[in-house]
Amino acid sequence: MTARHQQYAETPMSVKIPADVDQPDKILYGLTTRQLAILAGTAATTLWIFFTLGPLMPFPVLAALLVPVAAVGFVLAVARHDGMNLDRYILAALRHLRASKERVTAAESVQPPPAWCRMRGRLPEPLRLPVHAVREDGALELADGGVAIIVRAGTLAFGLRTPREQAGLVAVFGRWLNSLDAPVQILIQASPVDLTGLADHLSQHAPALPDPVLEQAAFEHAAFLTDLGDTHDLLIRHVLIVIIGHVPASPPSSVLAWRQHERRRVGRDSAAAVALRRAAEAAQSLAALAVPAEVLDADSAIAVLTESLSPGEAHLVDNSTLCDVITHRQEA
Structure with a gap:
């Protein structure tokens, strides 16, 4: 390879990507x-x-x-x-x-009170979540009839790679994007991180270290983590890839009701199978980038959805059916 080609290969990559990829076209004088x-x-x-x-x-x-x-x-x-x-x-x-600011879990619209009852404010509206149910295989049944699969991906230090390595990573990622034939959403979430538990763990196990120097280093590192958590707002990023699977069109109304339900179930199962296969292919493609990725199962998908609805709070997941008896135990 000549010096000129080597200099060209080592040139840092710089690609301009618009912030709004769905920006409408400019028609005249830069106006839409x-x-x-x-x-x-x-x-x-x-x-x-x-x-x-x-x-x-x-x-x-x-x-x-x-x-x-x-x-x-x-x-x-x-x-x-x-x-x-x-x-x-x-x-x-x-x-x-x-719009009403209050939502309630109701299958139908909220009925108004009788005429003799005076009501202040507006009636609440039914809560309509985009996810209807979570299947055992981890597929999310959407309210619009489709299905979705969530893939959790890691990150890599792109800036620490050489220009040649960066070019290879971009090429592999571009091939994965070009191979997509269905809608895919890449979501990046940021949540706070508490280092108190890690600092306490180091402080508790530091006396058991065989060398006093290691013990002192463990205490110093625990103090560093505590000071870091007190002086900075630490965040951790989660990268989620949502792969959508479309269910075939509903059968005509002339078909019997039980046949319509059966066809919808079969169409939803086939769409979930296709979406799961695409999710597995996405995890394999990201593995070529040295990016860890996994397809979320039902429990992990529920945890992600719960954290997205109310981040930073402890949640109790209720997986009971309609016929189960719900009990509550309070510790003294």
Whole structure:
């Protein structure tokens, strides 16, 4: 290999990836179709006000009326809030204000109270979670009829690799991305870490070490971990890969009810089998990157879902069926 080729191979890789991969296309002057529609509507409204009210009022009053209308339309089209277009943000805020803030576990809509009962506030709405059930094989049955498999992956120190190693890792990861033929979501979670237990473990076992120097080093390391946890907000990152499996379309209504249920069950089982196979292939592909990965079983999937709904809290998982007797024991 010549010196020029060696220098080219050792050049650090730098690839620009947009932060929003779902960003709409720019149509004209860097504006999207939605932004152009808002600006066109604002211009039409401004012209209508100008030609309708122009002959009836003085120009300063007309300008005082047109300037706010044009400014509001321009801000709605161009301004952004937390990476979201301002018009979409306002619509989402209005939907949030109109929606009920209380959710209850109910199969159907909450019935209003009788006419003689006066109620303050709004009725709660049924709680609709995206996951309907967790199968024994770890597949998640989604509320929309599909299934999903969760793969837990580790991380690697990409910045410590040489440019040639980085290029190889990117190539392998790119081949895995190009091999995907179904929707895949890569989720990175950050949760707080408490080092108190590790520091206490070192302090308890330090006297049992054979060398006083090792004992002193263990105490110093325990003190370092305690100080690190007190002075910094430590976080640990979890990388989850969610692989979606689509269930075939539901049978026509002319089919008998028990046949429809049987076909839906078979379609869900086949979709779960395909998603599990894709999850195993994803774990093997990541193993080529020296990234540890595992397909979560039912218990691990429940733990991940519970932690995602309420992170940082202790949870009791209830796996009882409808006919089981639920008991509670409180220690003194």
